[in-house]
Amino acid sequence: MTVFSDLHFGENPWDSWGPEQDSNSTRLMKTVLKSEKPDYVVINGDLITGKNTFRALIDEIVAPLNAAKIPFSSSHGNHYNQVNITHAEQIIREQKVASLSYTRMAPWGVGGVGGPGNYWVPIYHKKADESPVLILWFFDSQGGVSTNATTLPEWVDNSVAVWIKTKTEVMEAIWGSSENRGALAFVHIPPYTFFLVNNLNSDENPGLNADSLDGGGSVQATTIPSNFGKDDTFWNSVNANIKNLHAVISGHDDIIEDFEIAFSKLEIPEAEGVTAAFVAPASVANGALSKK
Numbered sequence: 001m002t003v004f005s006d007l008h009f010g011e012n013p014w015d016s017w018g019p020e021q022d023s024n025s026t027r028l029m030k031t032v033l034k035s036e037k038p039d040y041v042v043i044n045g046d047l048i049t050g051k052n053t054f055r056a057l058i059d060e061i062v063a064p065l066n067a068a069k070i071p072f073s074s075s076h077g078n079h080y081n082q083v084n085i086t087h088a089e090q091i092i093r094e095q096k097v098a099s100l101s102y103t104r105m106a107p108w109g110v111g112g113v114g115g116p117g118n119y120w121v122p123i124y125h126k127k128a129d130e131s132p133v134l135i136l137w138f139f140d141s142q143g144g145v146s147t148n149a150t151t152l153p154e155w156v157d158n159s160v161a162v163w164i165k166t167k168t169e170v171m172e173a174i175w176g177s178s179e180n181r182g183a184l185a186f187v188h189i190p191p192y193t194f195f196l197v198n199n200l201n202s203d204e205n206p207g208l209n210a211d212s213l214d215g216g217g218s219v220q221a222t223t224i225p226s227n228f229g230k231d232d233t234f235w236n237s238v239n240a241n242i243k244n245l246h247a248v249i250s251g252h253d254d255i256i257e258d259f260e261i262a263f264s265k266l267e268i269p270e271a272e273g274v275t276a277a278f279v280a281p282a283s284v285a286n287g288a289l290s291k292k
Contacts, residue, residue, distance in 0.1 A: 002038040003186075004029065005251030006046045006077075009057045022060065029064040040123070041070050044251045045077030045141070045188025048090070058090060062098040071100040073136065076117040077188035077252060078143025078154055087140060088116050103138075112157030115140035120167065131175040134182045137164075137242065139234070141189035141220055141252075154189055155220035155230055161237035168241040178243035185242065190219040190250040191235045192228065218252070 007025045012018030033041070048057050065072050074094060076087045094101050104119035105111075111118045117140035122132035143154040172178060221230040238245070 005044040041072035043074045114152035115142040137185040139187040156234040158233040
């Protein structure tokens with residue numbers, strides 16, 4: 001599996017710098033896909049900068065994936081919702097122009113006004129298998145503004161917590177115990193509880209302290225102090241209901257240019273052994289994944 005994050009297509013479209021960066025990102029994607037030959041790709045949020053962009057940029061972003069014929073999914077970040085574009089519009093466009101996109105929307109009402117991109121993808125070891133060996137979970141952390149310029153929350157909506165519980169119960173009923181399959185979760189803005197990784201030993205966890213997560217907006221529900229921890233309902237549901245969760249992979253915190261990727265075991269209540277992975281702009285995470 002290969003993960004791209006924070007590609008931000010559409011920056012500064014009014015001068016030469018922006019289109020040059022888009023061209024560089026496209027070239028990077030093509031190079032990585034050719035070299036790594038992944039079975040699956042995740043674009044983990046902020047594909048575009050919505051306020052500056054055009055819908056045709058979705059076509060440009062997925063073009064390398066279409067050409068390589070690689071299945072993929074997208075999560076959605078805070079730069080998508082703007083007065084001129086929404087997460088839902090981008091998902092619909094992606095599905096229209098990329099036949100191998102597994103990006104989906106949750107049922108109406110799940111995810112709040114600005115976060116419809118909550119879904120899961122089953123990964124099978126063999127086509128004939130009746131149950132998957134891995135579930136990929138994707139959560140929409142909202143953010144940005146609505147089409148009427150109202151500021152949207154920058155955290156996964158509480159309605160997603162009930163949806164997670166319902167879906168995992170159905171999976172258990174159909175496929176049996178979740179102990180027989182693993183799980184990975186992708187969300188653009190790191191959960192609020194990821195503050196704790198700032199206290200880890202940087203010698204044992206190199207890279208984590210290269211970019212502090214204690215700034216406002218660097219994790220979910222921290223743009224305004226009164227919002228601190230408002231993603232707890234979502235996060236508690238993840239820990240309570242998604243068993244065998246091996247990693248939560250996020251992006252978003254992309255200020256430090258040389259902060260590429262860092263992994264750490266989270267030592268927090270009810271989440272011991274879960275790996276936090278941060279993927280910054282134009283960086284790539286690779287791992288093994290069985291073909292469906």
